[in-house]
Amino acid sequence: MTTGEGAAALRADAGPDAGADLAAEVLRPVRGLHAFEACVEQLGTAVRLGLYPRGSLLPAERELAERMGVSRATLREAIAALRAAGVVQTRRGRGGGTVVVQRPTLPQRTSAAQRAARRSAWLDVLDFRRIVEPGAAALAASRDLTETQRQRLRTAHAAVVSAAQPATHRQADSRFHLTVASLTGSPHTIEAVTAVQAGLHEMLSAIPVLPTNIDHSDAQHARIAAAVLEGDGPRARRAMEEHCDDTAALLRGLLD
Structure with missing residues:
Protein backbone atom coordinates (compact mmCIF):
# COMPACT_ATOMS: atom_id res chain seq x y z
CA MET A 1 0.00 0.00 0.00
CA VAL A 101 -1.34 9.18 10.87
CA GLN A 102 -0.47 8.42 14.47
CA ARG A 103 -0.49 9.75 17.96
CA PRO A 104 2.82 10.87 19.45
CA THR A 105 3.67 8.03 21.85
CA LEU A 106 6.48 6.56 23.84
CA PRO A 107 7.88 3.23 22.57
CA GLN A 108 5.19 0.55 22.51
CA ARG A 109 7.21 -1.78 24.75
CA THR A 110 6.20 0.38 27.70
CA SER A 111 2.83 -0.13 29.38
CA ALA A 112 0.13 2.50 29.60
CA ALA A 113 0.91 2.94 33.30
CA GLN A 114 4.62 3.42 32.53
CA ARG A 115 3.84 5.97 29.82
CA ALA A 116 1.54 7.86 32.18
CA ALA A 117 4.20 7.87 34.88
CA ARG A 118 6.85 9.10 32.44
CA ARG A 119 4.61 11.88 31.17
CA SER A 120 3.77 12.92 34.73
CA ALA A 121 7.48 13.05 35.59
CA TRP A 122 8.26 15.09 32.50
CA LEU A 123 5.49 17.59 33.20
CA ASP A 124 6.80 17.92 36.74
CA VAL A 125 10.25 18.76 35.35
CA LEU A 126 8.71 21.53 33.23
CA ASP A 127 6.87 22.94 36.26
CA PHE A 128 10.01 22.79 38.39
CA ARG A 129 12.04 24.43 35.65
CA ARG A 130 9.53 27.32 35.47
CA ILE A 131 10.23 27.96 39.17
CA VAL A 132 13.99 27.39 39.25
CA GLU A 133 15.52 28.82 36.09
CA PRO A 134 13.85 32.27 36.06
CA GLY A 135 14.94 32.67 39.68
CA ALA A 136 18.47 31.61 38.80
CA ALA A 137 18.62 34.17 35.98
CA ALA A 138 17.39 36.95 38.26
CA LEU A 139 19.87 35.97 40.97
CA ALA A 140 22.76 35.83 38.48
CA ALA A 141 21.86 39.32 37.26
CA SER A 142 21.93 40.61 40.84
CA ARG A 143 25.52 39.46 41.41
CA ASP A 144 28.53 41.72 41.02
CA LEU A 145 30.06 39.66 38.22
CA THR A 146 33.76 39.70 37.54
CA GLU A 147 35.01 40.21 34.01
CA THR A 148 35.98 36.55 33.92
CA GLN A 149 32.43 35.52 34.80
CA ARG A 150 30.97 37.90 32.24
CA GLN A 151 33.22 36.45 29.57
CA ARG A 152 32.15 32.93 30.53
CA LEU A 153 28.55 33.87 29.84
CA ARG A 154 29.41 35.54 26.53
CA THR A 155 31.38 32.46 25.48
CA ALA A 156 28.56 30.10 26.45
CA HIS A 157 26.07 32.18 24.49
CA ALA A 158 28.34 32.35 21.44
CA ALA A 159 28.68 28.56 21.50
CA VAL A 160 24.92 28.14 21.24
CA VAL A 161 24.66 30.59 18.36
CA SER A 162 27.50 28.98 16.41
CA ALA A 163 26.47 25.33 16.95
CA ALA A 164 25.87 23.81 13.53
CA GLN A 165 24.66 20.31 14.41
CA PRO A 166 21.52 19.46 16.43
CA ALA A 167 23.40 17.42 19.03
CA THR A 168 26.03 20.14 19.40
CA HIS A 169 23.34 22.78 19.74
CA ARG A 170 21.54 20.89 22.50
CA GLN A 171 24.75 20.44 24.46
CA ALA A 172 25.65 24.11 24.03
CA ASP A 173 22.12 25.06 25.08
CA SER A 174 22.49 23.07 28.31
CA ARG A 175 25.90 24.60 29.00
CA PHE A 176 24.46 28.08 28.55
CA HIS A 177 21.78 27.44 31.18
CA LEU A 178 24.27 25.85 33.53
CA THR A 179 26.59 28.84 33.07
CA VAL A 180 23.78 31.19 34.08
CA ALA A 181 23.18 29.06 37.16
CA SER A 182 26.88 29.00 38.03
CA LEU A 183 26.94 32.80 38.10
CA THR A 184 24.58 32.76 41.08
CA GLY A 185 27.31 31.25 43.27
CA SER A 186 24.60 29.11 44.90
CA PRO A 187 25.37 25.37 45.04
CA HIS A 188 21.70 24.50 45.60
CA THR A 189 20.65 26.56 42.58
CA ILE A 190 23.31 24.97 40.40
CA GLU A 191 22.22 21.50 41.55
CA ALA A 192 18.56 22.27 40.79
CA VAL A 193 19.27 23.65 37.31
CA THR A 194 21.52 20.67 36.54
CA ALA A 195 18.66 18.28 37.43
CA VAL A 196 16.22 20.30 35.33
CA GLN A 197 18.54 20.33 32.32
CA ALA A 198 19.05 16.56 32.56
CA GLY A 199 15.31 15.98 32.40
CA LEU A 200 14.87 18.56 29.67
CA HIS A 201 17.57 16.91 27.56
CA GLU A 202 15.68 13.62 27.74
CA MET A 203 12.51 15.30 26.54
CA LEU A 204 14.15 17.28 23.74
CA SER A 205 15.86 14.11 22.52
CA ALA A 206 12.43 12.55 22.03
CA ILE A 207 11.22 15.16 19.52
CA PRO A 208 12.59 16.24 16.14
CA VAL A 209 14.88 19.22 15.81
CA LEU A 210 12.78 22.20 14.73
CA PRO A 211 14.69 25.11 13.15
CA THR A 212 11.94 27.62 13.90
CA ASN A 213 12.06 26.79 17.59
CA ILE A 214 15.86 26.96 17.59
CA ASP A 215 15.68 30.46 16.09
CA HIS A 216 13.24 31.53 18.81
CA SER A 217 15.36 29.90 21.49
CA ASP A 218 18.53 31.62 20.29
CA ALA A 219 16.80 35.01 20.35
CA GLN A 220 15.62 34.34 23.91
CA HIS A 221 19.11 33.28 24.97
CA ALA A 222 20.41 36.61 23.68
CA ARG A 223 17.87 38.51 25.78
CA ILE A 224 18.66 36.45 28.87
CA ALA A 225 22.41 36.98 28.48
CA ALA A 226 21.98 40.72 27.89
CA ALA A 227 19.79 41.14 30.98
CA VAL A 228 22.21 39.22 33.20
CA LEU A 229 25.22 41.17 31.90
CA GLU A 230 23.38 44.46 32.43
CA GLY A 231 22.43 43.50 35.98
CA ASP A 232 18.69 43.72 35.30
CA GLY A 233 17.20 40.98 37.48
CA PRO A 234 13.50 41.52 36.67
CA ARG A 235 14.22 41.56 32.94
CA ALA A 236 16.37 38.42 33.23
CA ARG A 237 13.56 36.67 35.07
CA ARG A 238 10.96 37.66 32.46
CA ALA A 239 13.19 36.59 29.57
CA MET A 240 13.83 33.20 31.16
CA GLU A 241 10.14 32.74 31.96
CA GLU A 242 9.28 33.37 28.32
CA HIS A 243 11.94 30.88 27.25
CA CYS A 244 10.69 28.21 29.67
CA ASP A 245 7.08 28.75 28.63
CA ASP A 246 7.78 28.40 24.91
CA THR A 247 9.84 25.23 25.38
CA ALA A 248 7.16 23.75 27.64
CA ALA A 249 4.43 24.53 25.09
CA LEU A 250 6.38 22.76 22.35
CA LEU A 251 7.04 19.69 24.50
CA ARG A 252 3.46 19.43 25.73
CA GLY A 253 2.34 19.45 22.11
CA LEU A 254 4.73 16.78 20.84
CA LEU A 255 5.26 14.42 23.79
CA ASP A 256 2.80 11.77 24.92
Missing part, protein backbone atom coordinates in the same frame (compact mmCIF):
# COMPACT_ATOMS: atom_id res chain seq x y z
CA THR A 2 1.35 3.42 -0.92
CA THR A 3 1.48 6.35 1.47
CA GLY A 4 -1.44 7.99 -0.31
CA GLU A 5 -3.53 4.79 -0.30
CA GLY A 6 -2.78 4.28 3.38
CA ALA A 7 -3.85 7.81 4.22
CA ALA A 8 -7.05 7.37 2.20
CA ALA A 9 -7.86 4.14 4.03
CA LEU A 10 -7.28 5.80 7.38
CA ARG A 11 -9.61 8.64 6.46
CA ALA A 12 -12.31 6.18 5.47
CA ASP A 13 -12.05 4.48 8.86
CA ALA A 14 -12.12 7.65 10.89
CA GLY A 15 -15.09 9.41 9.37
CA PRO A 16 -14.98 12.96 8.00
CA ASP A 17 -15.98 14.98 11.04
CA ALA A 18 -14.65 12.96 13.98
CA GLY A 19 -14.06 15.27 16.92
CA ALA A 20 -14.54 18.39 14.80
CA ASP A 21 -17.05 20.12 17.07
CA LEU A 22 -15.01 19.60 20.22
CA ALA A 23 -11.79 20.55 18.44
CA ALA A 24 -13.40 23.85 17.46
CA GLU A 25 -13.78 24.57 21.16
CA VAL A 26 -10.27 23.45 22.10
CA LEU A 27 -8.36 25.30 19.37
CA ARG A 28 -8.33 28.98 20.24
CA PRO A 29 -6.43 32.15 19.38
CA VAL A 30 -2.87 31.78 20.61
CA ARG A 31 -1.21 34.33 22.81
CA GLY A 32 2.35 35.32 23.49
CA LEU A 33 5.26 36.41 21.37
CA HIS A 34 5.87 33.05 19.72
CA ALA A 35 2.75 31.66 18.15
CA PHE A 36 4.62 28.74 16.57
CA GLU A 37 5.16 26.87 19.84
CA ALA A 38 1.58 27.57 20.95
CA CYS A 39 0.22 26.20 17.66
CA VAL A 40 2.29 23.03 18.02
CA GLU A 41 1.02 22.61 21.57
CA GLN A 42 -2.65 23.06 20.69
CA LEU A 43 -2.62 20.89 17.57
CA GLY A 44 -0.47 18.18 19.15
CA THR A 45 -2.72 18.08 22.19
CA ALA A 46 -5.85 17.92 20.01
CA VAL A 47 -4.41 14.89 18.19
CA ARG A 48 -3.27 13.21 21.40
CA LEU A 49 -6.70 13.63 23.00
CA GLY A 50 -8.40 12.10 19.97
CA LEU A 51 -10.13 15.25 18.77
CA TYR A 52 -8.54 14.50 15.42
CA PRO A 53 -8.36 10.69 15.42
CA ARG A 54 -5.93 8.66 13.40
CA GLY A 55 -6.98 8.87 9.75
CA SER A 56 -8.92 12.13 10.05
CA LEU A 57 -8.12 15.29 8.13
CA LEU A 58 -7.13 18.47 9.89
CA PRO A 59 -9.24 21.47 8.84
CA ALA A 60 -8.02 23.55 5.93
CA GLU A 61 -5.07 25.86 6.61
CA ARG A 62 -7.17 29.00 6.20
CA GLU A 63 -9.74 27.79 8.73
CA LEU A 64 -7.12 26.72 11.27
CA ALA A 65 -5.14 29.95 10.89
CA GLU A 66 -8.26 32.06 11.43
CA ARG A 67 -9.38 29.95 14.39
CA MET A 68 -5.98 30.19 16.07
CA GLY A 69 -5.36 33.82 15.16
CA VAL A 70 -2.05 33.22 13.37
CA SER A 71 -0.67 33.68 9.89
CA ARG A 72 -0.82 30.77 7.47
CA ALA A 73 2.99 30.79 7.40
CA THR A 74 3.12 30.21 11.17
CA LEU A 75 0.49 27.49 10.92
CA ARG A 76 2.48 25.74 8.17
CA GLU A 77 5.58 25.78 10.37
CA ALA A 78 3.59 24.17 13.19
CA ILE A 79 2.17 21.50 10.88
CA ALA A 80 5.70 20.87 9.57
CA ALA A 81 6.79 20.23 13.16
CA LEU A 82 3.99 17.71 13.62
CA ARG A 83 4.92 16.11 10.31
CA ALA A 84 8.56 15.82 11.39
CA ALA A 85 7.38 14.14 14.59
CA GLY A 86 5.43 11.58 12.57
CA VAL A 87 2.05 12.81 13.79
CA VAL A 88 0.61 13.87 10.42
CA GLN A 89 1.18 13.44 6.72
CA THR A 90 0.43 16.05 4.07
CA ARG A 91 -0.92 15.06 0.66
CA ARG A 92 -0.93 17.45 -2.27
CA GLY A 93 -3.45 17.78 -5.05
CA ARG A 94 -7.15 16.99 -5.29
CA GLY A 95 -8.42 15.15 -2.26
CA GLY A 96 -5.28 16.01 -0.35
CA GLY A 97 -4.76 17.68 2.97
CA THR A 98 -3.10 17.01 6.30
CA VAL A 99 -3.96 13.56 7.62
CA VAL A 100 -3.39 12.37 11.19
Whole structure:
Protein backbone atom coordinates (compact mmCIF):
# COMPACT_ATOMS: atom_id res chain seq x y z
CA MET A 1 0.00 0.00 0.00
CA THR A 2 1.35 3.42 -0.92
CA THR A 3 1.48 6.35 1.47
CA GLY A 4 -1.44 7.99 -0.31
CA GLU A 5 -3.53 4.79 -0.30
CA GLY A 6 -2.78 4.28 3.38
CA ALA A 7 -3.85 7.81 4.22
CA ALA A 8 -7.05 7.37 2.20
CA ALA A 9 -7.86 4.14 4.03
CA LEU A 10 -7.28 5.80 7.38
CA ARG A 11 -9.61 8.64 6.46
CA ALA A 12 -12.31 6.18 5.47
CA ASP A 13 -12.05 4.48 8.86
CA ALA A 14 -12.12 7.65 10.89
CA GLY A 15 -15.09 9.41 9.37
CA PRO A 16 -14.98 12.96 8.00
CA ASP A 17 -15.98 14.98 11.04
CA ALA A 18 -14.65 12.96 13.98
CA GLY A 19 -14.06 15.27 16.92
CA ALA A 20 -14.54 18.39 14.80
CA ASP A 21 -17.05 20.12 17.07
CA LEU A 22 -15.01 19.60 20.22
CA ALA A 23 -11.79 20.55 18.44
CA ALA A 24 -13.40 23.85 17.46
CA GLU A 25 -13.78 24.57 21.16
CA VAL A 26 -10.27 23.45 22.10
CA LEU A 27 -8.36 25.30 19.37
CA ARG A 28 -8.33 28.98 20.24
CA PRO A 29 -6.43 32.15 19.38
CA VAL A 30 -2.87 31.78 20.61
CA ARG A 31 -1.21 34.33 22.81
CA GLY A 32 2.35 35.32 23.49
CA LEU A 33 5.26 36.41 21.37
CA HIS A 34 5.87 33.05 19.72
CA ALA A 35 2.75 31.66 18.15
CA PHE A 36 4.62 28.74 16.57
CA GLU A 37 5.16 26.87 19.84
CA ALA A 38 1.58 27.57 20.95
CA CYS A 39 0.22 26.20 17.66
CA VAL A 40 2.29 23.03 18.02
CA GLU A 41 1.02 22.61 21.57
CA GLN A 42 -2.65 23.06 20.69
CA LEU A 43 -2.62 20.89 17.57
CA GLY A 44 -0.47 18.18 19.15
CA THR A 45 -2.72 18.08 22.19
CA ALA A 46 -5.85 17.92 20.01
CA VAL A 47 -4.41 14.89 18.19
CA ARG A 48 -3.27 13.21 21.40
CA LEU A 49 -6.70 13.63 23.00
CA GLY A 50 -8.40 12.10 19.97
CA LEU A 51 -10.13 15.25 18.77
CA TYR A 52 -8.54 14.50 15.42
CA PRO A 53 -8.36 10.69 15.42
CA ARG A 54 -5.93 8.66 13.40
CA GLY A 55 -6.98 8.87 9.75
CA SER A 56 -8.92 12.13 10.05
CA LEU A 57 -8.12 15.29 8.13
CA LEU A 58 -7.13 18.47 9.89
CA PRO A 59 -9.24 21.47 8.84
CA ALA A 60 -8.02 23.55 5.93
CA GLU A 61 -5.07 25.86 6.61
CA ARG A 62 -7.17 29.00 6.20
CA GLU A 63 -9.74 27.79 8.73
CA LEU A 64 -7.12 26.72 11.27
CA ALA A 65 -5.14 29.95 10.89
CA GLU A 66 -8.26 32.06 11.43
CA ARG A 67 -9.38 29.95 14.39
CA MET A 68 -5.98 30.19 16.07
CA GLY A 69 -5.36 33.82 15.16
CA VAL A 70 -2.05 33.22 13.37
CA SER A 71 -0.67 33.68 9.89
CA ARG A 72 -0.82 30.77 7.47
CA ALA A 73 2.99 30.79 7.40
CA THR A 74 3.12 30.21 11.17
CA LEU A 75 0.49 27.49 10.92
CA ARG A 76 2.48 25.74 8.17
CA GLU A 77 5.58 25.78 10.37
CA ALA A 78 3.59 24.17 13.19
CA ILE A 79 2.17 21.50 10.88
CA ALA A 80 5.70 20.87 9.57
CA ALA A 81 6.79 20.23 13.16
CA LEU A 82 3.99 17.71 13.62
CA ARG A 83 4.92 16.11 10.31
CA ALA A 84 8.56 15.82 11.39
CA ALA A 85 7.38 14.14 14.59
CA GLY A 86 5.43 11.58 12.57
CA VAL A 87 2.05 12.81 13.79
CA VAL A 88 0.61 13.87 10.42
CA GLN A 89 1.18 13.44 6.72
CA THR A 90 0.43 16.05 4.07
CA ARG A 91 -0.92 15.06 0.66
CA ARG A 92 -0.93 17.45 -2.27
CA GLY A 93 -3.45 17.78 -5.05
CA ARG A 94 -7.15 16.99 -5.29
CA GLY A 95 -8.42 15.15 -2.26
CA GLY A 96 -5.28 16.01 -0.35
CA GLY A 97 -4.76 17.68 2.97
CA THR A 98 -3.10 17.01 6.30
CA VAL A 99 -3.96 13.56 7.62
CA VAL A 100 -3.39 12.37 11.19
CA VAL A 101 -1.34 9.18 10.87
CA GLN A 102 -0.47 8.42 14.47
CA ARG A 103 -0.49 9.75 17.96
CA PRO A 104 2.82 10.87 19.45
CA THR A 105 3.67 8.03 21.85
CA LEU A 106 6.48 6.56 23.84
CA PRO A 107 7.88 3.23 22.57
CA GLN A 108 5.19 0.55 22.51
CA ARG A 109 7.21 -1.78 24.75
CA THR A 110 6.20 0.38 27.70
CA SER A 111 2.83 -0.13 29.38
CA ALA A 112 0.13 2.50 29.60
CA ALA A 113 0.91 2.94 33.30
CA GLN A 114 4.62 3.42 32.53
CA ARG A 115 3.84 5.97 29.82
CA ALA A 116 1.54 7.86 32.18
CA ALA A 117 4.20 7.87 34.88
CA ARG A 118 6.85 9.10 32.44
CA ARG A 119 4.61 11.88 31.17
CA SER A 120 3.77 12.92 34.73
CA ALA A 121 7.48 13.05 35.59
CA TRP A 122 8.26 15.09 32.50
CA LEU A 123 5.49 17.59 33.20
CA ASP A 124 6.80 17.92 36.74
CA VAL A 125 10.25 18.76 35.35
CA LEU A 126 8.71 21.53 33.23
CA ASP A 127 6.87 22.94 36.26
CA PHE A 128 10.01 22.79 38.39
CA ARG A 129 12.04 24.43 35.65
CA ARG A 130 9.53 27.32 35.47
CA ILE A 131 10.23 27.96 39.17
CA VAL A 132 13.99 27.39 39.25
CA GLU A 133 15.52 28.82 36.09
CA PRO A 134 13.85 32.27 36.06
CA GLY A 135 14.94 32.67 39.68
CA ALA A 136 18.47 31.61 38.80
CA ALA A 137 18.62 34.17 35.98
CA ALA A 138 17.39 36.95 38.26
CA LEU A 139 19.87 35.97 40.97
CA ALA A 140 22.76 35.83 38.48
CA ALA A 141 21.86 39.32 37.26
CA SER A 142 21.93 40.61 40.84
CA ARG A 143 25.52 39.46 41.41
CA ASP A 144 28.53 41.72 41.02
CA LEU A 145 30.06 39.66 38.22
CA THR A 146 33.76 39.70 37.54
CA GLU A 147 35.01 40.21 34.01
CA THR A 148 35.98 36.55 33.92
CA GLN A 149 32.43 35.52 34.80
CA ARG A 150 30.97 37.90 32.24
CA GLN A 151 33.22 36.45 29.57
CA ARG A 152 32.15 32.93 30.53
CA LEU A 153 28.55 33.87 29.84
CA ARG A 154 29.41 35.54 26.53
CA THR A 155 31.38 32.46 25.48
CA ALA A 156 28.56 30.10 26.45
CA HIS A 157 26.07 32.18 24.49
CA ALA A 158 28.34 32.35 21.44
CA ALA A 159 28.68 28.56 21.50
CA VAL A 160 24.92 28.14 21.24
CA VAL A 161 24.66 30.59 18.36
CA SER A 162 27.50 28.98 16.41
CA ALA A 163 26.47 25.33 16.95
CA ALA A 164 25.87 23.81 13.53
CA GLN A 165 24.66 20.31 14.41
CA PRO A 166 21.52 19.46 16.43
CA ALA A 167 23.40 17.42 19.03
CA THR A 168 26.03 20.14 19.40
CA HIS A 169 23.34 22.78 19.74
CA ARG A 170 21.54 20.89 22.50
CA GLN A 171 24.75 20.44 24.46
CA ALA A 172 25.65 24.11 24.03
CA ASP A 173 22.12 25.06 25.08
CA SER A 174 22.49 23.07 28.31
CA ARG A 175 25.90 24.60 29.00
CA PHE A 176 24.46 28.08 28.55
CA HIS A 177 21.78 27.44 31.18
CA LEU A 178 24.27 25.85 33.53
CA THR A 179 26.59 28.84 33.07
CA VAL A 180 23.78 31.19 34.08
CA ALA A 181 23.18 29.06 37.16
CA SER A 182 26.88 29.00 38.03
CA LEU A 183 26.94 32.80 38.10
CA THR A 184 24.58 32.76 41.08
CA GLY A 185 27.31 31.25 43.27
CA SER A 186 24.60 29.11 44.90
CA PRO A 187 25.37 25.37 45.04
CA HIS A 188 21.70 24.50 45.60
CA THR A 189 20.65 26.56 42.58
CA ILE A 190 23.31 24.97 40.40
CA GLU A 191 22.22 21.50 41.55
CA ALA A 192 18.56 22.27 40.79
CA VAL A 193 19.27 23.65 37.31
CA THR A 194 21.52 20.67 36.54
CA ALA A 195 18.66 18.28 37.43
CA VAL A 196 16.22 20.30 35.33
CA GLN A 197 18.54 20.33 32.32
CA ALA A 198 19.05 16.56 32.56
CA GLY A 199 15.31 15.98 32.40
CA LEU A 200 14.87 18.56 29.67
CA HIS A 201 17.57 16.91 27.56
CA GLU A 202 15.68 13.62 27.74
CA MET A 203 12.51 15.30 26.54
CA LEU A 204 14.15 17.28 23.74
CA SER A 205 15.86 14.11 22.52
CA ALA A 206 12.43 12.55 22.03
CA ILE A 207 11.22 15.16 19.52
CA PRO A 208 12.59 16.24 16.14
CA VAL A 209 14.88 19.22 15.81
CA LEU A 210 12.78 22.20 14.73
CA PRO A 211 14.69 25.11 13.15
CA THR A 212 11.94 27.62 13.90
CA ASN A 213 12.06 26.79 17.59
CA ILE A 214 15.86 26.96 17.59
CA ASP A 215 15.68 30.46 16.09
CA HIS A 216 13.24 31.53 18.81
CA SER A 217 15.36 29.90 21.49
CA ASP A 218 18.53 31.62 20.29
CA ALA A 219 16.80 35.01 20.35
CA GLN A 220 15.62 34.34 23.91
CA HIS A 221 19.11 33.28 24.97
CA ALA A 222 20.41 36.61 23.68
CA ARG A 223 17.87 38.51 25.78
CA ILE A 224 18.66 36.45 28.87
CA ALA A 225 22.41 36.98 28.48
CA ALA A 226 21.98 40.72 27.89
CA ALA A 227 19.79 41.14 30.98
CA VAL A 228 22.21 39.22 33.20
CA LEU A 229 25.22 41.17 31.90
CA GLU A 230 23.38 44.46 32.43
CA GLY A 231 22.43 43.50 35.98
CA ASP A 232 18.69 43.72 35.30
CA GLY A 233 17.20 40.98 37.48
CA PRO A 234 13.50 41.52 36.67
CA ARG A 235 14.22 41.56 32.94
CA ALA A 236 16.37 38.42 33.23
CA ARG A 237 13.56 36.67 35.07
CA ARG A 238 10.96 37.66 32.46
CA ALA A 239 13.19 36.59 29.57
CA MET A 240 13.83 33.20 31.16
CA GLU A 241 10.14 32.74 31.96
CA GLU A 242 9.28 33.37 28.32
CA HIS A 243 11.94 30.88 27.25
CA CYS A 244 10.69 28.21 29.67
CA ASP A 245 7.08 28.75 28.63
CA ASP A 246 7.78 28.40 24.91
CA THR A 247 9.84 25.23 25.38
CA ALA A 248 7.16 23.75 27.64
CA ALA A 249 4.43 24.53 25.09
CA LEU A 250 6.38 22.76 22.35
CA LEU A 251 7.04 19.69 24.50
CA ARG A 252 3.46 19.43 25.73
CA GLY A 253 2.34 19.45 22.11
CA LEU A 254 4.73 16.78 20.84
CA LEU A 255 5.26 14.42 23.79
CA ASP A 256 2.80 11.77 24.92
